[in-house]
Amino acid sequence: MSGMHTGKDEAPALIQVTCDGPVAIVTLNNPGRRNAMGRQMRQLLRDTMHRLMAGDPESRAIVLTGAGEHFCAGADISEMTKRTILQSREILAESCVVVRDMLAGPKPVVAAVEGVAFGAGLSLAVAADYVVAASNARFCAAFLRVGLIPDTGILWTLPKKIGMSRAREMLSLAAEIDGTKAGAISLANEVVEPGTTLAAAIEVARGLAEHPPLAIALLKAALTDGATTMDAALRTEIDYQPVLRQSRDHQAACRAFVDKSKPVFTGQ
């Protein structure tokens, strides 16, 4: 693994990026505070995710994880001082950019969740395409406990993932569930032994990285914005599929199927 830091100065970067072949591993790195997201971490995560999605041809899949024993404890409550309404609006809009990139950006994102994923930490995990959870991981939409509505995109992402009934329960009751339960209600795609989520997530990401990049990119766009109604879903097929049929990757896949060989995808 080759390390690459995005922070400045001597202080350890709040967001770290390492690479494992075609997989970029993004680590929330403030373990002393269970990786709670202050404004600085949010901005670094937003910039890092955007760069990996839009300007990093080396990586084809992204793993999001937390340093130490936890994924992310949510927003940094010590920073929840008396901001004005207009300042809060700016900050919220800022933190939603990363959600949009994770959901509709071109590369698959796999979350590796150990320990707590609370509040905005839960939102980040839910925004991933695939969630690997430790059996004893702790998920909680804690927002309501501090008098706030759930944010960072989770009003849309959680019902999409687990259905409105369970989402309403999780969001409105703000009760905690563990990794095993998360697997049972499809919040987590895979539940593994504590301490092994990162390895499992990298394996999933490597598999996703082998898919044709253009098809993955259009699929993510379609799932995020293209299927809000039945008519929109049908329209999206008609708009996207003919483009993909023209792609070199699709043609390479067809040839490889006939030749019984393994195709090499270039994203073109």
Added chain:
Amino acid sequence: MSEQATGDATQIVQVHHEGAIAIVTLNYPERRNAFSLKMREKLYEHLYQLMHHEAGCRALVLTGAGNTFCAGGDISEMKPRKVLDYRERNQLPLEIFKLMVSGPKAIVAAVEGFAMGAGVSLAAACDMVVSSSEARYASAFVKVGLMPDTGLYWSLAQRVGGARARELMMTAREFNGVEALQIGFANQVVEPGQALAAALDIAGKYAALPAVATAHLKAALATGIHTLDEAIETEVNLQPILRRSREHQEAVSAFMEKRQPVFVAD
């Protein structure tokens, strides 16, 4: 239970208060609490009062008298009427539905026995459904030549997903409490006779959470989440206002001071 009923036992909808929880009971046991016109009128009045005008009430439980929830529309009232008259009659159940789904307070269904037709609709409109394992559900509407109403057409798919909702509405088949949990219609299944106690337990948890945030969350879930952009817009619009609420400020102070918060809505 400290009963402070707003009416006597002959009332077709009864309200009892237990601390911050209001227990709303459909009370027409001789017809399995059928959803008659009179019941609709009273249910709407009570729900409106509890949702909007009783600050002491912080969460609601909806249940039925005589060990059954609600058998659905009162078929004895289903006489030939003009289309325009029916349109008017169907309006009230929709107002009830909207109060339950997007009103400011959490509401928990405690279901024993039958929840048929509009009974299923009323349960589905609640934030959470606690079901007896032996409860019997059916979206029976098509069997009497009608399409699902009282919001079920929307709420059932929200609860159980599109494929299952299509199956249950089109076949009108019955399902019990155990299956209700398995398909996501119910949030919790309990032994027969225990639904009310379990629902009160959940309502107690709702009552302890900040009221202003709960109201905004229900409004957001009811309206603002068809697309990702709508969800983002909703949070950017609502969250900054909640950050200025007394409840949020109190929660932050309590967190920093490592004590339990005391919420006062504003």
